[in-house]
Amino acid sequence: MAILPTAVSRPVPSLEAAGACAACAIRELSVCSVLSANELTRLCTIISTVNLDAGRTVINEGEPAGDLFNVVRGSVKLYKLLSDGRRQVTGFLFPGDFLGIALNDTYAYSGEAIEPLQLCRFPRKKLETLLAELPRLERKLLGTTAHELAAAQDQMVLLGRKTAKERVASFLVSLSERAVKRRRPALPLDVPMSRTDIADFLGLTTETVSRTLTQLRQARLIATSQRNRIDILDPEGLMELVDGATDH
Amino acid sequence: MAILPTAVSRPVPSLEAAGACAACAIRELSVCSVLSANELTRLCTIISTVNLDAGRTVINEGEPAGDLFNVVRGSVKLYKLLSDGRRQVTGFLFPGDFLGIALNDTYAYSGEAIEPLQLCRFPRKKLETLLAELPRLERKLLGTTAHELAAAQDQMVLLGRKTAKERVASFLVSLSERAVKRRRPALPLDVPMSRTDIADFLGLTTETVSRTLTQLRQARLIATSQRNRIDILDPEGLMELVDGATDH
DNA sequence: CGACTCGTTGACTCTCTTCAAGGATAGTGG
C-alpha cells in the first residue's frame, strides 16, 4: 500500500451481520476487504447490483461520473479513443477490481464488458459521504490507485520500449499472474478478450499479435488448444522474453 | 480530485504561524496547499531541505523507499530501465510536484535531477504517522495520485497509438500547459531536458525527435531561438496535431 | 586550443503496418 505499506488491521467480520455484502464472493479481492462487519453493513446499504451483456458499455469517457463499480463477475476493457478512431486499451479488469475513480466529475476513459458482467454499483455521492466515515476504505482506495499507477508505468515501458514478441509475452505472463492472484487456475490461461483488444492494449495490430502468437507456438512456449484459452508450456522461457527490470 | 471532486475547504493560513513552510514559494502548487496554518506547522517539524546537482540521483528503482519529496526548484526525470539498458522515461517533475509514492517498501522507478534541484524531504515513517492526523493531506495525496494515473493513461495513448509528429506536438503542448499552471511564462517554452530524455519519454530515438522538431520548425509551428528554449509560433496548429484528427 | 557532449542530418535497414485473401468458429433459421 502506498504511503502506508504496513498492514491495515481489520476486525474479523462476522458474516451474519453484514447483509448481502457478507456473502460477496469477491469481497476479499476487492476494496471492501479492509472493512469490518459493521462498516460492511453500512456500505451494503448504498450498493446495487448491475448485470450487463458482453459488449455493453459500463462507463463512457467524458460523461458525468455518477457511479463507481466493483467487478463481481466477468471482465471489462478500459480504453481511450483518438478523434480519428484509433484506440488504446489502457487496462483489463477482472472480479475484485475497482472501476470509476475520476479526476473531476467525468470519467477519464470508457469501459466495456468483454464477457457477461456482474457489477456492484456505488453511487458516487453516497460513497463520498460514507468515505469520510470509513478512513480504512479511503486509505485502501489510495493503495488501489497507487497500484494502478504502477501498472500504468509498467505498461509505458512496454509500449515505449518493448518489441512485439516481448509485449505479447509480457501480456501472457501478466494475465497468468493475475489469474493466480484471483485464485483461479493458471492453466489453461483464460483469455477472454479478442485479438483486436489485445492489439489495442499492446500498441500493435491484430495481425502482429496473431503472428507473434504463432511464433511463440512454434517455439513451443505456448499452445492454443481452444478458443479463448492459451496454455503456457514454458513459463520460464516466456518470462525471459518479458525482460528483467519490471517487477510484478 | 478523485472520489471527492468537491473543493476541500481550507482555513486561511496565517503565514507567521507556520515556520519555514509558511514562506515556501511552491506551497500553493503542492500537496501542502490543503493544510491549515496549524497543520503546516506540524508538517514543518518533520521536513528538511535537500539540494542536488544536475544529473544526481534522487531515488533509485528497487531501493528502500525511505523518503518522499516535494520539488521546490529545478526539474526531475522519472524512468524505468529494462535489463539490457533500454529506458522509458515515465514522467518529468517540476516545482510543486510530489515524488516517491510507493506501492511497497521500495521505489517503483528512478528519479534524476535534470537541473540543479531543491527538494523538500519527508521521512516516510514520520509522514505516515502524521498522515493519520491530517485527513486533508491524505485526501490530497489520493487526488495527486489519481491525477498522475490520468496522465499515465494519456501517455499510454501517446506511446501506443500516436505518430512521431503527434508525440512531439503532444509533448510540447503538455509542457506549455504545465508552465501555465505553474504561473511561468509559456513563451518561450523552457525545455530543460535533453533530446535523449525526450526520446525516452516519447518512445522514440533522439534522431527521430530531432528530425520531427525540424519538421515542425519548417512548418512554422515552432522556432528554436536558443538552447533549451522552444517558441511555439502556432499553438492552434500544434494543437491540431495532438489528437490526431488531421495529420500528415 | 583540443576534447567532449549534444544536437542535427543523411543513407540505409528493419520491424511492424497495411492491404488482401482464405480459414475457422459460432450463431441463425429453415
Added chain:
DNA sequence: CCACTATCCTTGAAGAGAGTCAACGAGTCG
C-alpha cells in the same frame, strides 16, 4: 441437421515509418 452468414483469426506479400549506423557542426569546459 445442415447450409448460410458474420465475425474472428491466421497467413502472405508489399510498403512505410521509425530505427540504426555514420558523419558533422555547435557549443562547453578544462
